[in-house]
Amino acid sequence: MTAETFCAMTLPDWLSWLGKQLRSSAKQPLRLLAKLCGVLLLAAVGQSLCADRTSPELLGLVDTVAALAIFALCAAPVTALAGLLEEAVQTSRAYLVSFVPVFASVLTACGQAGSAALYSGFFFSITMMIADALCRFGLPFSRLLLAMTAASAASGTQTLFRLTETVCKWTKWLLGLCATIFGGLIGLQSVFAQSADTLALRTGKFIFSSSVPVVGRAVSDAMGSVLAGMKLMKGTVGFGVIAVFAAAFLPLLLQCCVYRLLFAAGELAAEAFGGGKGAKLLSGLGDCVSIYLSMSIFFGLIVICATLVMILLGNGG
Numbered sequence: 001m002t003a004e005t006f007c008a009m010t011l012p013d014w015l016s017w018l019g020k021q022l023r024s025s026a027k028q029p030l031r032l033l034a035k036l037c038g039v040l041l042l043a044a045v046g047q048s049l050c051a052d053r054t055s056p057e058l059l060g061l062v063d064t065v066a067a068l069a070i071f072a073l074c075a076a077p078v079t080a081l082a083g084l085l086e087e088a089v090q091t092s093r094a095y096l097v098s099f100v101p102v103f104a105s106v107l108t109a110c111g112q113a114g115s116a117a118l119y120s121g122f123f124f125s126i127t128m129m130i131a132d133a134l135c136r137f138g139l140p141f142s143r144l145l146l147a148m149t150a151a152s153a154a155s156g157t158q159t160l161f162r163l164t165e166t167v168c169k170w171t172k173w174l175l176g177l178c179a180t181i182f183g184g185l186i187g188l189q190s191v192f193a194q195s196a197d198t199l200a201l202r203t204g205k206f207i208f209s210s211s212v213p214v215v216g217r218a219v220s221d222a223m224g225s226v227l228a229g230m231k232l233m234k235g236t237v238g239f240g241v242i243a244v245f246a247a248a249f250l251p252l253l254l255q256c257c258v259y260r261l262l263f264a265a266g267e268l269a270a271e272a273f274g275g276g277k278g279a280k281l282l283s284g285l286g287d288c289v290s291i292y293l294s295m296s297i298f299f300g301l302i303v304i305c306a307t308l309v310m311i312l313l314g315n316g317g
Contacts, residue, residue, distance in 0.1 A: 021250070021251065021254055022254060022258075024251075025251060025254040025255045025258050026258050028077065029077070029255075029258045029259055029262045030262075032073060032074065032077060032262065033262050033265065033266065035073050036070060036073060036074075036262075036266045036269070036282075037266075037269060039066060039069045039070055039073065039278075040066070040070075040266075040269050040270055040273045040278065041273065042066075043062060043063070043065075043066035043069075043273065043278065044273035044274060046062040046066075047059055047062050047063070047273075047274055063276060063277045063278070064154055064277060066277070066278050067153045067154055067277035067278045067280075067281050068154060070266075070270075070278050070281055070282065071150050071153070071154075071281060074263075074281075074282075074285050075146070075150075077259065078146060078259070078285055078288055078289060079143070079146070081252070081255060081256060081259065081289065081292050082139050082142060082143060082292060084252050084255070085134075085139065085252060085292050085295060085296060086134075086135055086139055088248040088249055088252055088296070089131050089134055089135055089299060090131075090135065091248055092131070092244070092245055092248055092249075092299070092300075092303070093127075093128065093131040095241070095244050096124065096127060096128075096241070096303070099240065099241050099244075100119065100120050100123075100124045101120065102237065103119065103234075103237055103238065103241070103307070103310075104116040104117075104119050104120040106234045106237050107119060107234065107310060110234050112310075115310055118186075119306070119310055122185075122186070123186060123306050126182065127302065127303060127306075130178075130298075130299060130302065131299065134295055134299060138295055139295075141171075142288060142291050142292065142295075145164060145167060145168060145284075145287075145288055145291070146284075146285075146288050148160060148163070148164045148167075148284075149161075149164050149281060149284030149285060149287070149288065150281065150284075152164055152280065152284065153277045153278070153280045153281035153284065154277070161280055161284070164284055164287070165283075165284070165287060168284075168287035168288070168290070168291055169287075171291055171294075172290065172291060172294045175294045175295065175298045176294075176298075178298070179298050179301065179302060182302055183302075183305060186305075186306050186309060187309060234311060235311055238307050238308070238310065238311045241303065241304075241307050242304050242307060242308075245300050245303055245304055246304075248300075249296050249299075249300040252292075252296050253293065253296055253297070253300075256289050256290075256292050256293040256296065257293065259286075259289045260286055260289045260290055260293065263282045263283070263285045263286035263289065264282075264286055266278075266282040267279050267282040267283050267286065270282055
């Protein structure tokens with residue numbers, strides 16, 4: 001999709017495109033939901049037979065077997081989401097390595113030398129560190145949480161389940177805090193860089209128009225026209241990284257949202273059928289998917305928002 005196509009799309013076009021994406025993302029989760037309902041129904045039948053024979057040990061065994069069956073069904077899709085997230089982060093990092101120097105050159109040509117130094121220095125370094133941290137620590141940590149969720153559901157230990165739930169909650173809070181801090185820093189530094197760039201550009205125009213006789217004013221106006229064209233190119237080039245990140249992360253975000261809804265529905269069904277361990281397991285799986293969702297939003301929005309700040313705030317006078 002080009003910038004012109006993006007601007008020309010109407011609301012029905014966006015709704016049609018979003019519907020296609022949702023349909024393609026919901027096929028596999030709907031099949032998984034049908035399988036989960038089958039497992040929960042069989043577990044409910046088994047528990048009803050055990051209840052007639054008044055055997056609480058057998059009831060617990062059926063509940064544990066049902067939880068393990070649920071984990072066997074859901075483990076592969078959840079780990080596949082982790083693989084998709086890692087692939088999206090690695091692809092985006094490789095793209096940024098080649099994109100940032102080009103966009104910084106365009107910013108410099110637009111008279112935004114300070115913004116270009118900020119984008120190619122602070123922003124690029126922090127983004128590479130975040131991508132490396134997500135791949136080296138964030139995703140392995142999420143897999144550890146997935147294993148802890150399975151262990152807490154199989155053992156029925158409340159302490160381990162509460163620990164996993166608390167860790168998931170604090171992880172999402174930490175990601176939100178880091179995104180807020182980064183957004184505040186990049187916003188403030190962009191405003192200061194824009195002020196310096198605007199002052200330098202206006203000073204240069206004034207000196208050139210007043211020092212060169214006769215044609216100085218005309219040349220200064222011509223420079224303004226050239227800069228206006230460069231700003232248009234800056235917006236087009238900046239749209240490139242937005243389009244790449246949208247293509248890399250939007251399908252993943254839709255899948256995470258669909259799986260989050262699926263596990264929430266499965267948790268309600270498990271509670272209705274009397275599967276206590278299965279309900280806890282599905283709740284923990286939903287928390288793991290929400291962590292993937294938070295990581296995707298965190299990394300994608302950092303790059304997109306920083307690029308939009310450079311496009312919108314950095315006008316260069």
